[in-house]
Amino acid sequence: MREYMCEAWDGSERKTLQNLGLFCFLAVNYAIYLGMHLGVLHTVPDQLAKICFISALPFALLAYSDSAWSSNDAAPVCVAAWIAVGVAFSFKCTVCVIGLAVTFFPFILSALLAHGFGATCRFLKDRIRGHVAD
Numbered sequence: 327m328r329e330y331m332c333e334a335w336d337g338s339e340r341k342t343l344q345n346l347g348l349f350c351f352l353a354v355n356y357a358i359y360l361g362m363h364l365g366v367l368h369t370v371p372d373q374l375a376k377i378c379f380i381s382a383l384p385f386a387l388l389a390y391s392d393s394a395w396s397s398n399d400a401a402p403v404c405v406a407a408w409i410a411v412g413v414a415f416s417f418k419c420t421v422c423v424i425g426l427a428v429t430f431f432p433f434i435l436s437a438l439l440a441h442g443f444g445a446t447c448r449f450l451k452d453r454i455r456g457h458v459a460d
Contacts, residue, residue, distance in 0.1 A: 340392075347384075348384050348400065349403050349406060351381075352408075355380055356381070356407055356408055357414070359377045360411055361415070364415060378433055378435075378436035379436065381433055381436065381437070382433075383440065385437045385438075386441065386444035388441075388444065389440070389441045389442075389445040389448065390445070390447050393448065400441070404433070408426070408430050412426045
């Protein structure tokens with residue numbers, strides 16, 4: 327199994343595995359946030375910043391570690407995870423589609439900022455390696 331995972335990660339299935347992992351990670355974070363927002367989960371208020379930070383971490387890591395990764399790769403995965411969680415909660419309680427769209431904006435912003443941070447760090451790392459190699 328380990329060999330298959332390594333081959334898949336190095337081969338053409340890499341992007342599929344990245345998207346699947348990102349979807350699962352985001353779906354859990356989005357479900358926690360929507361559960362808090364809709365009153366299904368009872369937690370301390372004002373947790374949005376923490377959840378946005380945690381959900382943005384994979385974007386920074388992927389942008390840093392994979393030069394072929396772009397924010398265009400992540401956008402459909404983010405929207406799919408948000409829709410899946412929204413649909414799941416719509417069975418439990420009444421969910422306003424416009425309200426769901428508005429509450430998604432902080433996650434979009436945090437993902438874009440994290441992607442930019444990861445891409446900048448990768449650029450600086452490559453630049454430093456280029457100067458050291460010379």
